[in-house]
Amino acid sequence: MSKYHIIGDVHGYASFLKKLLKKLGYEKNESDKYYHPKGFKVIFVGDYIDRGKEEESTIEIVKKVVESECGIALMGNHEYNAICYATPTAQGYLRQHTEKNTYQHQAFLDEYPFGSKKYKEAIEWFKTLPIYFEDKGIRVIHAAWSTKDIEKVQPFLNENNTIKDTLLLEVEKEGEVYKSMETLLKGVEYELPNGMVWKDKDGIKRNTMRFNWFKKVDKVTYKNCALSIPKYVDLPDVEICGGVEPYNEKEVVFFGHYWMTGEPAPQTEKTACVDYSVAKKGILVAYEWSGESILKKENFIFP
Ligand SMILES: [Mn+2]
Known part of the structure; x- marks a missing residue:
């Protein structure tokens, strides 16, 4: 049975990642692996x-773990x-270079100037990252496990996803x-029924x-299944x-x-989020999974 540490979103906080890997017991051998x-083994989500502000060193560590086959x-x-x-x-870029999109990407662009050799290499590496992971009894994906959407994108994935x-x-x-890529990597969003709108904390109307x-x-209703709605x-x-x-489903995700x-804890017996907001003064956490089919709060690890 495979055993994994599933590590949450790092967002350029390499020093937190170094501490966490140490706490989890990872070491380097004489060939620096x-x-x-x-x-x-680690699974990064x-x-x-x-x-x-540590974008490059984060990428270097994550890359190293992968290259070490660890x-x-x-x-x-x-x-x-x-x-x-x-x-x-033909229209510009697949993700337009609007002020908002550039702003969200600025920390990366600061360390990887747009179009530079280093930038291009980083993008090429991003293209080698699988969309999801599956092993006996376990599944991992960035935002939403949706079998339907995985099936939609599968013809456009290589064997290693x-x-x-x-x-x-x-x-x-x-x-x-x-749409399926949006769901899998950004989460599920629905329009409200009957033209309903609600106002967010800034008074902006959302539908x-x-x-x-x-x-x-x-019961799967709008009321029961809303996420981050005030x-x-x-x-x-x-x-x-x-x-x-x-x-x-029976596999944990x-x-x-x-x-x-x-305090980090699973959402249900089968589902666990490992993102505890390191980039918003939170913590970087891992879940230590040794094959259990019922997830436990005690298995979250953080420095
Ligand atoms: Mn995300």
């Missing part, structure tokens, strides 16, 4: 870049966005593959909600049809992306 004396680094939405930002199209060049051409069409796919609910918003108790199902706060 990472290994774990008890045979654990993605989002290595943007926000922190772990797997998945693609997060930030690496996916970076690839799209770097990909020219890395993207083929044709995937980006599909994404450019903004069709089903584009969508993020969907909580990793919680157990009796408490004062009264969503309809109407069933959501045809969307992503709340996760209800790990993910990052959701900026959790508070």
Whole structure:
């Protein structure tokens, strides 16, 4: 049985990553390769870049772990966005260089100047990151495990779940593959029924909600499955049809992306977020998985 440490979103905070790897027991051998004396491997859930001031050293560590065959680094939405930002199209870029998009990417661009050799090499490395990971009893993905969406993108993935060049051409069409990539790496979002809108804390009207796919609910309604919607918003108790199902399979699933706060704990017996907001004064955590089919709070590890 394989044993893994699933590590949350690092976002350019290399010093936290170094401390965590040490705490987890990873060491380097005489050929400067990472290994774990008890045979654990790392699975990174993605989002290595943007926000922190140690982008390069984060990438170097993660790369080193992968090259040491001591772990797997998945693609997060930030690496996916970076690839799209770097990909020219007839209209400009696959991810447009708007003020907002550039601002979100600035910490990375500061250390990897746009178009430089170093920049291009980083983008090429991002393209080698698998979209999801599966082994006996365990699944890992950056934002949302949705079998339907994985099936949609599968023809555009290589055997090791890395993207083929044709995937980006599909994404450019903004069709089903584009939507599935958004779901898998950024999460599930729904438009509210009957033209309903709610106001956020800045008074801005919104007509969508993020969907909580990793919680157990009796009835899949807008009200029961809303994610990061303020408490004062009264969503309809109407069933959501045809969307992503709340996760209800026997394999455990790990993910990052959701900026959790508070004491790390699984969301359900089968689902656990490992992103505890290191880039927002939180902590970098790992879950130590040794094959259990019921996740436990005690298995979260953090310095
Ligand atoms: Mn993310």
